[in-house]
Amino acid sequence: MLGFEREKWGEGFPFDLPAMATIERLRLERPVTLLAGDNGSGKSTILEAIAAAIGFADQGGELDRLGELPAVPRSVLKGSLVPVLSDTKPRNGYYLRAESFFNVAAFIDSGARFAPDLSLYGDIPLHEQSHGESFLALASNRFGAEGFYLLDEPEAALSVSGALALLAIVIRAAESGAQFVIATHSPILLAAPESTIYELDEDGINRAAYEDVEAVQITRAFFAAPERYLRAIMSDPEGE
Numbered sequence: 001m002l003g004f005e006r007e008k009w010g011e012g013f014p015f016d017l018p019a020m021a022t023i024e025r026l027r028l029e030r031p032v033t034l035l036a037g038d039n040g041s042g043k044s045t046i047l048e049a050i051a052a053a054i055g056f057a058d059q060g061g062e063l064d065r066l067g068e069l070p071a072v073p074r075s076v077l078k079g080s081l082v083p084v085l086s087d088t089k090p091r092n093g094y095y096l097r098a099e100s101f102f103n104v105a106a107f108i109d110s111g112a113r114f115a116p117d118l119s120l121y122g123d124i125p126l127h128e129q130s131h132g133e134s135f136l137a138l139a140s141n142r143f144g145a146e147g148f149y150l151l152d153e154p155e156a157a158l159s160v161s162g163a164l165a166l167l168a169i170v171i172r173a174a175e176s177g178a179q180f181v182i183a184t185h186s187p188i189l190l191a192a193p194e195s196t197i198y199e200l201d202e203d204g205i206n207r208a209a210y211e212d213v214e215a216v217q218i219t220r221a222f223f224a225a226p227e228r229y230l231r232a233i234m235s236d237p238e239g240e
Contacts, residue, residue: 019046026050026205028181032192034215035183037200043183044062046200047152050181051095054148060097060205061104063090063148090148090179096138098156105134131157139169145176155186163188187216 019042026033035043056063076106088163097104105126108118118125124142126134135157143149155163168179170192182189190197191212199208210216222229 019205022086023205026198028179028196029177030194031198032170032180032182032195034190034192034195034197035181035200036185036190036197036208038214041200042205043200044152045053046205047150047181047183048233051150054093056093056095057152059103060095060101060152061107061209062091062142063095087095090146091148092146093148094142095150095152096135096154097152098154101135101157105182132162136165136169139166143169143173143174143178145178147173147178149173149178149180151182151184152178153185154185154221155189160188167192185215187213187219190216 019037023046035046037043051058051060054063096151108121109127111118120141122137124137126137129137135154149216154166158166161207167189170182170189174180174192174194182192184190190210197208197210198205199213201214
């Protein structure tokens with residue numbers, strides 16, 4: 001899978017987001033594609049549109065689990081991006097949505113007729129683990145060669161060491177032939193080698209070097225002088 005091209009936008013699509021208005025083609029030229037940008041910039045929306053183009057279930061999960069979980073309304077995204085530059089769609093993969101992973105994990109743990117075997121996730125029920133532990137159990141057991149994986153801000157459930165562990169899993173899988181698209185704020189995940197970073201901002205969606213990504217610059221500046229940032233945020237009554 002090498003890219004996606006804008007086909008059409010559904011009625012009510014958020015054109016007020018510059019990235020949504022300007023995107024025409026998203027090329028996945030390297031094993032890992034990273035989407036960076038502030039809250040509300042459109043990272044998750046682009047990820048959802050890609051998921052819809054490939055055929056993932058709305059709530060996420062395995063690529064071949066389509067239709068087995070209640071749908072999340074997404075009419076404005078369906079058909080908005082279409083796969084291009086490839087003869088076939090991926091046959092396996094995973095769409096990790098932090099906001100709906102609870103439901104996906106409950107389905108896996110349920111042992112329902114069409115649920116995946118728990119052995120595929122390390123044999124420990126996901127809801128008997130912490131949020132971060134279940135994320136890493138998923139990643140370490142399900143991310144493999146030739147799969148197509150969409151991760152929506154996976155760092156939300158992870159500690160710093162957990163983010164490093166996930167990064168190692170992503171690197172190993174990518175080296176084996178897997179393809180990733182990851183929406184993230186994490187400077188750790190953004191450091192994935194052999195990756196392409198797209199930053200979404202008021203100018204639209206553009207390629208960026210790791211050192212130039214705002215999340216990386218702010219994190220480095222904070223670590224260099226945390227007291228300066230603390231004074232600044234405490235002196236601003238609106239926290240801006």
